[in-house]
Amino acid sequence: MKTDFLIIGGGAIGLSSAIVLLEAGFKVVLIDRSATGTEASWAGGGILSPLCSWDYSEAVTSLAENGMGMFERTAAMLFDATGIDAEYQKSGMLLLPPYQEKIATAWCKAHQVALNHVRLDEHLQGMQGKGLFMPGIAQVRNPRLLQALRRRVDMLGGMILEQHEALHFDIQQDRITSLKTSNGSLSADAYILAAGAWSRTLLGEHAMGMEVRPIRGQMLLFKFDAPPFSNILLQENLYFIPRRDGHVLVGSTLEDVGFDKRTTDGARTYLLQRVHALFPDWPSPVKHWAGLRPGSPDNIPTIGRHPRLHNLYANCGHFRYGVTMSPASAKLLLDAIGGRPDPVYRWRE
Numbered sequence: 001m002k003t004d005f006l007i008i009g010g011g012a013i014g015l016s017s018a019i020v021l022l023e024a025g026f027k028v029v030l031i032d033r034s035a036t037g038t039e040a041s042w043a044g045g046g047i048l049s050p051l052c053s054w055d056y057s058e059a060v061t062s063l064a065e066n067g068m069g070m071f072e073r074t075a076a077m078l079f080d081a082t083g084i085d086a087e088y089q090k091s092g093m094l095l096l097p098p099y100q101e102k103i104a105t106a107w108c109k110a111h112q113v114a115l116n117h118v119r120l121d122e123h124l125q126g127m128q129g130k131g132l133f134m135p136g137i138a139q140v141r142n143p144r145l146l147q148a149l150r151r152r153v154d155m156l157g158g159m160i161l162e163q164h165e166a167l168h169f170d171i172q173q174d175r176i177t178s179l180k181t182s183n184g185s186l187s188a189d190a191y192i193l194a195a196g197a198w199s200r201t202l203l204g205e206h207a208m209g210m211e212v213r214p215i216r217g218q219m220l221l222f223k224f225d226a227p228p229f230s231n232i233l234l235q236e237n238l239y240f241i242p243r244r245d246g247h248v249l250v251g252s253t254l255e256d257v258g259f260d261k262r263t264t265d266g267a268r269t270y271l272l273q274r275v276h277a278l279f280p281d282w283p284s285p286v287k288h289w290a291g292l293r294p295g296s297p298d299n300i301p302t303i304g305r306h307p308r309l310h311n312l313y314a315n316c317g318h319f320r321y322g323v324t325m326s327p328a329s330a331k332l333l334l335d336a337i338g339g340r341p342d343p344v345y346r347w348r349e
């Protein structure tokens with residue numbers, strides 16, 4: 001089998017990368033060691049924005065803003081082409097106190113992001129006090145987005161090989177000649193590493209300055225007959241994401257515990273305490289899960305060509321905002337492949 005690109009990893013990043021490459025006319029094979037769309041990209045909340053953008057550098061802001069700007073069109077195109085509705089909706093995000101009002105206001109003004117000072121009871125029945133409302137923030141429903149991305153890859157002629165675990169690269173004279181997988185060797189003109197939290201592990205001694213590592217996040221899911229509110233709520237890193245069908249996702253934890261994807265009683269208790277502090281009458285959650293974010297320093301991903309291995313590219317390390325960044329990140333990868341690398345997200349030696 002001969003292909004232009006072999007992508008390792010079928011999360012939001014690998015699938016989005018496959019789509020831009022296929023649309024550009026390349027042949028693409030994508031492998032995943034399990035089923036596509038079942039790791040961090042599935043586990044995430046689908047908020048299409050950093051939580052408090054003012055906490056991050058311009059490198060994060062710019063990639064996130066570009067992704068946010070592309071998402072409405074991307075979701076509509078995917079719906080049109082695949083018939084799968086990723087449930088993109090501009091539900092807006094309401095910040096509950098305490099928050100850094102001056103910093104948030106100044107940041108939003110500087111970045112021309114809408115921010116309204118509101119009374120909470122205008123958005124949440126019976127809730128007293130003031131809040132900040134960001135009407136432009138949108139969300140998607142991750143599992144559906146991933147199904148749509150996968151189907152689009154199929155439709156464009158990409159080959160997806162599931163249950164193919166990448167084991168190690170065969171390298172000769174600074175080029176990868178083949179990739180050993182759990183199902184035999186595969187070769188391509190070039191390789192793209194999009195294996196999320198597992199990306200660095202696969203590189204071994206070739207990781208150079210890439211510092212991607214797993215950061216666990218746990219979520220609770222609640223179910224109501226109808227959405228109890230229509231906006232995303234954020235209170236000091238705890239968010240509530242209302243879906244159209246009455247599900248509400250609540251998250252999340254940030255835990256540096258290695259490749260351990262188990263849920264814990266401690267996290268469940270912590271999240272429930274925070275939920276009940278705001279909504280004492282809420283029922284028990286219907287589900288509890290965990291995912292491993294591809295954590296990287298300052299939340300800045302690595303996108304571009306390996307400094308030594310000439311036919312290896314990375315698109316990984318998007319940490320807390322990989323779904324938001326995915327369309328813009330795939331475009332940056334295509335630019336890097338076309339010889340226009342972005343220095344901000346480059347691979348560090």
Ligand SMILES: Cc1cc2nc3c(=O)[nH]c(=O)nc-3n(C[C@H](O)[C@H](O)[C@H](O)COP(=O)(O)OP(=O)(O)OC[C@H]3O[C@@H](n4cnc5c(N)ncnc54)[C@H](O)[C@@H]3O)c2cc1C
Pocket residue numbers: 008009010011012013014031032033034035036037038039040041042043044045046047048049164165166167194195196197198199202216217218219251252290291292293294315316317318319320321322323324325
């Ligand atoms: C609880 C939680 C909440 C989040 N909320 C949000 C949010 O609201 N908004 C947002 O934008 N982001 C959010 N994120 C972050 C976001 O989910 C991630 O940044 C993003 O999913 C990373 O995508 P990825 O494709 O790089 O990784 P993944 O989705 O993890 O995909 C990596 C893929 O690589 C495969 N793989 C790994 N190793 C190998 C191997 N050796 N061989 C073959 N395949 C391999 C895996 O099976 C997997 O399918 C959240 C994450 C979590 C965990």
